[in-house]
Amino acid sequence: MQLKTKEVKFSTGGPLVAVINEKDATKLDLNALDRIKIKYNSVNTVNVILDITKDNTKVRPGYLGLFEETAKIIDSKKHKIVSIYPSENPFSVEAIRKKLDGKELSKKEIEFIVKDLVSNGLSDIEIAYFVAGCYKKGLTYKETVYLTKAIANEGKTIKLKNKIVADKHCVGGIPNNRTTMIVTPIIASAGLTMIKTSSRSITSPSGTSDTMEVLAKVDFTVDEIKNILKKTNGCMVWAGAMELASADSKLIKVRHPLRLDPSGLMIASILAKKAAVGSTHLLIDIPVGHGAKITNKKDGKKLKKKFEKIARALGIKTRVIFTNGSQPIGNGIGPALEARDVLYILRREPGAPKDLEEKAIMMADRLFRLTNTKASAREILESGQAYKKMKEIIKAQQGNPNILPEQIVIGKLKYDYKSKKTGSIEHIDNLRIAKIARLAGAPSNKGAGLYIYKKVSEQVKRGEKLFTIYSENREKLELAKGAIDSAIIVK
């Protein structure tokens, strides 16, 4: 059927969609969410998802409405008349159905799903069915390996000739816990390569990229990253450069409403990033505790096994450790406050949070052991080598290497939250602390967040400060104050 093109000045937020009038849909025996093929010149066709409207003021019979994503492919000014044809469901949709039926998917089927996910060929409903299939039945070992490779291959890759590329990853959920920014300079000081790509925050008060950005740039192209590495051996950059985020962020959007977190999808998403930078040795930190992503050791052990098996299949030597995930690690929560903690530690200053320092030393030592490197993380840190390396990295990443902790700008408005009784700290609620920091403005306001003075088991007197909230605007500070609730329990 020949139709006149018309721009629907609206975005679908991803999927390629075109809309026709109900009358034309009836003629062609088409339903909403069917696939159609649009032939827009003598050579080019594009497959899109069909939407149907009854509203003649939107799209009249005889017209094809192009949503913004589709209009980027078909220029309605150049292609005034196009032909549309019914099209079979793509192979990926049949594969999703198969997964929902509880069957194992082949390499090819998973590759097609990832490809169509990346190229906006799947509707949100279809992606939801894929997530539901992965959630209910789980992903088999083979499926997870295929998915990891497919995601890694859809993006860019870095291939160095180095024999060892060390890496670390934390499963997350713990406020601050900014070990990466201490471990990376320690590892790089010892002559090993560490290409640390990190995410920006999605639901936390700060991602490693948000915190690193307080000290230096984190957005680089793959070529720029290679140049940085030549100078420094180590870097801490935003994972966006690898362009793997597309498949990931689309899955995350659909997983969000029901907070579905199938372990197969999580493992694939994490390991794909490691595979993309050619990591050879990987330390994975699984914090376990109330308010962490993993709340009990049993779940942690299952996850550990999966990680090890999949990583082995990818040729990455991997070690998984469990750490205490029941309270924040470090004192500052929010990009600037966390960056200050990191500098305190690297510069051996009195304000350094001991828990974060000790955890970072332990992790770096583990990485030395994993890579058979004779080196002491504590020595490297205490001798100032790690700080020197950090300054090199900050410089290579176009930051000011000489910045002092006290020069980091913290939110100008503050609110001290004081203990209502004398006793010892019983519990600090990770989720609540994160919420307060986010409402105060983190991570988009770099200086926003909170600073915790006391950790679990420490003594506190009535009227003594438990934490200070920092914010850059009055309204946000009030919102944050309203969420304090029982963030810290004194007994």
Place this chain on the structure above:
Amino acid sequence: MQLKTKEVKFSTGGPLVAVINEKDATKLDLNALDRIKIKYNSVNTVNVILDITKDNTKVRPGYLGLFEETAKIIDSKKHKIVSIYPSENPFSVEAIRKKLDGKELSKKEIEFIVKDLVSNGLSDIEIAYFVAGCYKKGLTYKETVYLTKAIANEGKTIKLKNKIVADKHCVGGIPNNRTTMIVTPIIASAGLTMIKTSSRSITSPSGTSDTMEVLAKVDFTVDEIKNILKKTNGCMVWAGAMELASADSKLIKVRHPLRLDPSGLMIASILAKKAAVGSTHLLIDIPVGHGAKITNKKDGKKLKKKFEKIARALGIKTRVIFTNGSQPIGNGIGPALEARDVLYILRREPGAPKDLEEKAIMMADRLFRLTNTKASAREILESGQAYKKMKEIIKAQQGNPNILPEQIVIGKLKYDYKSKKTGSIEHIDNLRIAKIARLAGAPSNKGAGLYIYKKVSEQVKRGEKLFTIYSENREKLELAKGAIDSAIIVK
């Protein structure tokens, strides 16, 4: 947060959605698909699903974009400034998550899901997760009963004082098979009440309502239906009057892309319609065969058991029968051609298709037995009583009771498809026949469709007509011709 309202001149196709700029979303720590509460005057609030845009030309910071469905509730001219608040996920979303986790839902949980489904409170993604949960795990007996009652109660109901309200239902998939239009007048002739509500076609060439509409009106309010029944005991009307379709059609839309047909959802959807009109006795026809919805007896038996169990819980005396579903029943396919078949039978004319006539007699007799009624369907049909009753019903439903079969207008363009060899008919493909009729224009062009001359096992000579396609326009006739393929196989 206070925002200025702005109409987004676009429909979501159902869900209540409002959109804010990404900057405001970050401030409030909100993600796409979160729920927000909009307070639009001193008394009224409405909960909607949140969408987020980065595009300042669509919705600038400080503004709240109202999609058409939401704009119907909040008049942006009257309510220029509104306040929005983050809102918890509705109870129904938590229930959907529970179902996806494989747990049984309570009566209350199912009621909330149906309520939010009807009131556009769920996103397509959330509905897809509900369907996935029902598909993977199935619905338990209790869940199906709760779901059926919830759907029935969300709509309108008819409560007569009659002791017996007979009903029938066919699980479907067989072209023509218009038994309802013969059974209903037979049953009503015997003095029983039969309130037959039927659907319009969604994917078939004609629904009973489409065919009945050739002879009379089918759109009536509940009060009008009651008035018709006072005169006739029987009616054949569109099920839309009961306003149950809302939950149903929303589920169907989301089930479509992966063709998911969880039996629990199907049973609930069917029995809710029976419960809504107060049916006491119900005959269910499950056609079994290649190209029918149920392709083997084993699946049929499972479905039969479920139907009986759920119907019993609803207090409906139910009998399930299996019939031959391997080929069309009757000769005409498409609204007008089917209506003509029905009149041929009721008027005892030579053109009457024997298979449809015999099936209708058998079914009416089953209903007599089920209701302990002493009557013979064949006698009622052959004596002309059934036709007399049909004329009463047509008149009560504002049609022309004296219409003759030859006065029914059939598509003016036609194409005869002839046998290429001499032999016997081996197979008639239900799906293919339906496709041809739809492409020819059925059901929206009442006269379009096809007429089959030969059924399975009948002899045919080379060059003899197998079927004729009727259409009202040249283009559609060509489309239908192009789909003939191997609709009928001669051996």
